[in-house]
Amino acid sequence: MKTYNQINEKISSGKAVVLTASEMKEYIEAHGVRKAAKDVDVVTTATFGPMCSSGCFLNFGHSKPKMRITACRLDGVPAYSGIAAVDCYLGATQLRDRDPANSNFPGKFDFGGGYVMEKLVRGEEIELTAYSYGTQDYPLRDLKTKFTIHDLNQAIMVNPRNCYQNYNVATNCSDKRLYTYMGQLEPKMGNLTYCSAGELSPLLNDPLYETIGVGSVVWLAGARGHVFSEGTQHCPTCERTDNDVPAEGAGTLALTADMKKMRPEFVRGCSFVGYGVSLALGIGIPIPVLNERIAKHLGVRDKDIRAQVIDYSTDYPLRTGNVLGTVTYEQLKSEVIEFKGKKITVSSMSSRYKALEICQLLKDDILKGDFLLSQPLAPLPKEQGMKQLTIRK
Amino acid sequence: MIVTHKYFLKFPKCETETPIVYHLVKDYDLEVNIFRAKVTSEGEGYLVLDLKGKEVKIAEALKYVASFGVSIDTIDKGVIRDDSLCTHCGNCLSHCKPKALHLADPVTRRIAFDEKLCIACGRCIDNCPMKACSSLLE
Numbered sequence: 001m002k003t004y005n006q007i008n009e010k011i012s013s014g015k016a017v018v019l020t021a022s023e024m025k026e027y028i029e030a031h032g033v034r035k036a037a038k039d040v041d042v043v044t045t046a047t048f049g050p051m052c053s054s055g056c057f058l059n060f061g062h063s064k065p066k067m068r069i070t071a072c073r074l075d076g077v078p079a080y081s082g083i084a085a086v087d088c089y090l091g092a093t094q095l096r097d098r099d100p101a102n103s104n105f106p107g108k109f110d111f112g113g114g115y116v117m118e119k120l121v122r123g124e125e126i127e128l129t130a131y132s133y134g135t136q137d138y139p140l141r142d143l144k145t146k147f148t149i150h151d152l153n154q155a156i157m158v159n160p161r162n163c164y165q166n167y168n169v170a171t172n173c174s175d176k177r178l179y180t181y182m183g184q185l186e187p188k189m190g191n192l193t194y195c196s197a198g199e200l201s202p203l204l205n206d207p208l209y210e211t212i213g214v215g216s217v218v219w220l221a222g223a224r225g226h227v228f229s230e231g232t233q234h235c236p237t238c239e240r241t242d243n244d245v246p247a248e249g250a251g252t253l254a255l256t257a258d259m260k261k262m263r264p265e266f267v268r269g270c271s272f273v274g275y276g277v278s279l280a281l282g283i284g285i286p287i288p289v290l291n292e293r294i295a296k297h298l299g300v301r302d303k304d305i306r307a308q309v310i311d312y313s314t315d316y317p318l319r320t321g322n323v324l325g326t327v328t329y330e331q332l333k334s335e336v337i338e339f340k341g342k343k344i345t346v347s348s349m350s351s352r353y354k355a356l357e358i359c360q361l362l363k364d365d366i367l368k369g370d371f372l373l374s375q376p377l378a379p380l381p382k383e384q385g386m387k388q389l390t391i392r393k
Numbered sequence: 394m395i396v397t398h399k400y401f402l403k404f405p406k407c408e409t410e411t412p413i414v415y416h417l418v419k420d421y422d423l424e425v426n427i428f429r430a431k432v433t434s435e436g437e438g439y440l441v442l443d444l445k446g447k448e449v450k451i452a453e454a455l456k457y458v459a460s461f462g463v464s465i466d467t468i469d470k471g472v473i474r475d476d477s478l479c480t481h482c483g484n485c486l487s488h489c490k491p492k493a494l495h496l497a498d499p500v501t502r503r504i505a506f507d508e509k510l511c512i513a514c515g516r517c518i519d520n521c522p523m524k525a526c527s528s529l530l531e
Contacts, residue, residue, distance in 0.1 A: 048480065050522065108519075183484050184520055191487035268480060270522035280480060280522070335486065335496070345487035349522070352502040353481035 004375040007041045007288050011372055016041040018286075018366045020359035021200045021298070028299040037295035042373065044362040045205045046219075046284040047197035048354030050270055052181070053161035053232060054279045055091040056117060056259055059153040060128065062086055063145075068138035072130040073097065074116045081130075085138060089158075090116060092279035106179045106274025114279030115269030117157075120149045121221070122264040155259035157220065161231040163283055165203035165250040166307060169194045169327060171344070174313035179274020183349060185312055189342055192309065195349035198302045198329035200359060202285035203251045205298050207244040209236070211287050213376025218255055219284035219362045221266035224371065225257025227380075235386035243297060247306045247326065251380065255283065266358070282354055284362035288373050302329035309339065319388070397445040401466040401513075402458060406436045413458060414440075421454040422446055428512040429471070441471055441513045471513025471528060474506040478525040485526070488516040494526075 010016040017040050019027060024043040028036045058079070060069075068085040071078065076096040079088035094113035101107050119126055130143040149155050170193045172178045172185035182193045198204065206212045216227045231252025239247045259267075266282030289295050306326045315322040324340065331337050332346050365371040417423045423446035432438035444451050455465055474494070481504045485494040491512050497505035517526040 049482065110524075183522075184488065186487070193484070193487070268523060271524065272522055273519045278522075280482075333499075333502070347485070347487040348483040348502075351480045351482040353504075356501055 002041065002288070002290050004288060004290075004373055007290075008372045010041055011366055012369050014367070014369055016366065018042045018044065018363050020356070020363050021045045021205055022356065022359065024298050025199065025301060028295065033292055033296045033299060036298075037289055037292040040289045040295070042366055043205065043287045043289060043298050044284055044359045044366070045200055045202040045287055046282070046355040046358035046362065047163060047201050047350060048266070048280065048282040048358060049195050049197070049350035050181070050278040050280045051159065051162045052093050052278045054117075054157065054159040054281060055089055055113065056120070056155055056157045057087060057089050058120075058155050060086045060088075060147065061151070061153050063140055063143060065140045066138045067130065067132050067140035067143055068135055069130045069143075070132045072128060074128060075111070075119070075126050077111070077113050077116050079113075092117065093276055095277065101276075102274065107276075108273060109271045109275070109277050112269070112271075112277030114277050117259075117279055118264060118267050118269040120155060121259055121262045121267045123148050123150065149260055156256060157223075157225070157259050157262070158228075158254075158256045159281075160254050161233060161252045162255050162281065163202055163231070163253045163285075164196070165201070165207070165252065166246045166248060166305065167194065167196045168248065169307045169309045169332065170312045170316070171309055171324065172313050173311045173324075178312055179272070180312050181272055181275050181278070182312065183272065183347055184274070189340070189344055191345050191347055192327075192332070192337060192339070193347045193349055194307060194329070194332050196305075196307065196329065197350050197352060197355040198305055198333070199300055200352065200355045202283070202287070203253070204245060204300055204305060206287055206294070207240070207246060207297055207300075209251060209380040209382060210294055210297075211290065211376070212253070212285060213379045215374055215377035216285070217372070217374045218253075218257070219286075219358065219365070219371070220255055220257035220262070221282050222263035222361070223257040223259070223261035225255055226374075227253050227376075228256050229254040230380045230384075233386055234381060235384060236380070236382050237385050241304070241306055243300055243304060245300055245305050248308055253380075266354070280351075282358050284358040286362060286366060286371070286373055302333060305329045307332070394448055395446065396448050396451065397443050398451060398467065399441070399443050400455075401471065402440040402442070403464045403466070404432075404438045404440070405462050405464075411461070413461065413463075416457065417444065417454050421450045421457070423450060423454055428514055472506075472508075472511050472515065472517060472526055473528065474517075474526050476525070478523050479504060479521075480523055480525075482522070484522060485517045485520055488520045490514070490516075
């Protein structure tokens with residue numbers, strides 16, 4: 001048994017044993033769970049992929065004369081201004097005004113909130129246009145200017161839902177191509193797409209939320225950030241297989257960090273033809289190896305993690321609840337999978353390459369003594385279902 | 394000697410009603426495999442194709458095609474992939490039938506692009522969420 005304090009003291013004095021998630025799995029396979037629990041202090045987990053429920057609060061500072069901004073646009077993308085005078089919230093999936101969207105299907109969606117967020121982190125100039133109804137204390141009614149992230153008082157990323165613990169696998173049983181947030185799905189189960197870092201993913205390495213809780217420190221696109229709440233749609237009550245691994249969506253995290261400290265290669269605007277825009281984010285979470293149970297969970301392998309295959313032509317949009325079957329991430333990573341007697345090629349929306357890079361970057365930060373762990377202030381809910389919206393007449 | 398070469402034929406605004414591809418097959422005894430074709434409303438267009446046949450016949454055919462003011466490019470630049478934009482997610486893998494976009498390393502799942510295998514179908518261009526693939530022809 002180790003405590004957070006003991007681990008942090010070891011990190012500060014440069015004596016902590018830190019392994020990436022992949023290294024830990026190999027260590028456990030070579031030496032067993034008991035020895036791994038004793039020898040290893042911290043394991044770094046990570047994920048990189050599109051996470052639509054992301055956005056940021058920006059504070060522009062006051063103009064002269066002052067303005068109580070009623071509505072604003074950042075490079076043409078509306079940001080929510082129904083808060084204080086010069087604060088706004090920009091969402092990742094927001095489109096520009098008059099974006100043709102899907103009016104000429106499938107729409108291209110070449111710009112939106114996620115792209116503005118990437119430009120911010122890159123330090124690029126962004127055009128701000130704002131309108132106000134004008135008040136006696138805030139007389140300015142129209143404004144057009146340019147700014148970079150360095151001109152802002154704050155740029156705080158606040159994401160209501162990131163790091164889905166597991167995710168479904170998309171396919172298309174109809175006879176025409178589908179354009180979805182899981183990519184383009186070819187007719188007659190022409191392909192399968194998945195979106196999870198699998199065995200590297202933070203919540204798959206801590207399936208019962210024993211170390212990741214409200215207040216846990218995270219590496220959010222290179223900045224030190226925190227879990228500020230359970231994520232929206234956090235649904236820990238679900239089917240679980242051996243080693244407590246969820247077989248469906250399950251847990252989620254709400255994350256925040258200072259965008260001024262982020263690295264642009266981990267904050268990437270992205271676009272799905274026929275669907276819309278989003279933001280691809282890189283997230284790393286360190287897991288303290290407090291005891292053998294936590295170590296055992298860290299041994300999870302792609303072959304142990306199952307995901308549900310869903311038909312996006314009918315079952316997904318109509319919410320039938322029907323599942324075509326399940327597959328493991330090991331199968332998904334083999335490129336061609338045998339499913340329902342058919343050989344199907346597989347695409348991923350989540351980057352293992354980037355997740356491995358983040359595991360290593362976070363490990364390096366911890367080894368340098370710059371990145372201490374924090375004990376959660378409160379645990380994430382462990383029993384909780386998910387409600388659906390009933391359309392009432 | 395029978396050879397196969399890939400060509401990019403760019404057509405200027407042209408009024409000809411001549412069925413050029415038909416003549417490539419009939420008069421020059423070539424196998425024509427068209428990967429991609431486009432004609433704009435202004436009457437300009439391009440063809441990306443493989444010509445298979447006797448080397449001397451291909452040379453004669455190209456002379457014939459050029460007589461219509463068509464520019465002929467042999468550089469394999471149907472698709473350009475910018476590695477600095479790629480996040481190596483692997484979304485392209487199931488869309489690239491000739492496997493020009495492929496896993497360079499199954500462990501890290503790094504994606505690489507083998508230009509020689511590309512048939513310039515353009516499926517990667519509208520599938521890549523990061524716009525890492527683009528085309529000079531668009």
